[in-house]
Amino acid sequence: MFENFTKTLAGAAAIAVMAVTASADNWRGWNIHTDGYPNTVAMDKFAELLSEKTGGEITLQMFHGGTLGSQPDAVEQVRAGALEVGNFNLGPIGPIVAEANVVSLPFIFKDVPHMFRVLEGEGGAAIAAGMAAKGLTPLAWYDAGARSFYNGEKAINTPADVEGMKVRVMNNDLFTGMIAQLGGNPSPMAFAEVYQALKTGVVDGAENNWPSYESTGHFEVAGYYSLSQHLIIPECICVNTAAFDALSDDMKAAVTEAAQESATLQRELWAAREAASREAVEAGGVVVNEIADKGPFQSAMAPVYEAYFESNPDLRPLVELIQATE
Structure with missing residues (x-):
């Protein structure tokens, strides 16, 4: 009799385990960055917090380094x-x-804190709604720094300083238009080719954030770094909209809280990484300059914006909202 009771308990326990396993959501996540990178550390923290805050009902297995594709x-x-x-x-x-x-429009953000104020306000809500409608619900915003100009000839303080300069940019009409409106010659090329192009004079300058400028060694062949901060494009933790919408309100709150706590960590780690990169290049003799007045650069972008609005007339109010955000 006792043996039968024991078997009954064991069977009930197995059924309970199967039920818990069946009800748990086992999520998979993608990240392009490698071990030790601020985003990688933060995404692993997100996975940890997700399990903790949902009582194990949602788990996340992260795949870093772009192992699941581009x-x-x-x-x-x-x-x-x-x-x-x-x-x-x-x-x-x-x-x-x-x-x-809209976040790829040159000089749309005044600086990184302004970008976060926008994203955490009405402008960010509009961007998030547009993303969710396409299947990507952003849970939190990560810092990816600001891209600034660098070259081997001189400090850039005004648009006139860019005139005639050959500048490598990403292959995007917004970015080539930006350089053209500043009087420079945009030169799209693969990122891997930039070091040699700077060294041999194929291009005079390029643009990127502090960690990229430092880690690639570009500072060795382009010793002037001017803080234009012309592109400030954030990153996000995005979840499949259908998967998120299927959660209860309590679960949605737990998942969002986990993401936002990981974003706090990511921003702290990113700030430390930027500071270390800046310290390293300045120790190597790089001349760094703040641009006191970005107004002339922003004014020069008027034709770029108007061309953008011709193709995207419905987005003018969102752009104006971002620009009006203090």
């Missing part, structure tokens, strides 16, 4: 639900989500 591929996988989570830059999302593309 960013465009991963974006489509999250939209389709083949993956539940991705840490994405908004740049590649822009062609899919018109609202997200």
Whole structure:
């Protein structure tokens, strides 16, 4: 009799375990960055917090280093639900989500704190709604720094300083238009080719954030870094909209809280990484200059913005809202 009772208990326990396993959501996440990078550390923290705050009802297995495909591929996988989570830059999302593309407009943000004020306000809500409608619900915003100009000839303080300069940019009409309106010659090329192009004079300058400028060794062949901060494109923790919408309100709150706590960590780690990169290049003799007045640069972008509005007339109010945000 006792043996039968024991078997009954064991069977009930096995059924309970199977029920818990069946009810748990086992999510998979994509991240392009490698071990030790601020985003990688923060996404691992997100996975830890997700399990903790949902009582194990949602778990997340992270795949770092782009092992599940390129960013465009991963974006489509999250939209389709083949993956539940991705840490994405908004740049590649822009062609899919018109609202997200506004962050790629040159000089739209005054600085990084302004960008976060926008994202955490009405402007960010509009961008998030546009993304969610395309299958990507942003849970939190990560810092990806600001891109600034660097070259081997002189400090850049005004648009006139860019005139005649050959500047490498990403292959995007907004970015080539930016350089052209400053009087320079835009030179799109693969990122891997930039060091040699700077060294041999194929291009005079380029633009990127502090960690990229330092880690690639570009500072060795382009010793002037001017803080134009012309592009400030954030990253996000994005979840598949259908998966998120299927959660209870309590679960949605727990998932969002976990993401936002990881974003706090990511921003702290990013700030430390930027500071270390800046210290390293300044120790190497780089001349760094603040641009006291970005107004002339912003004014020079008027034709770029007008061309953008011709193709995206409905986005003018969102751009104006961002520009009006203090």
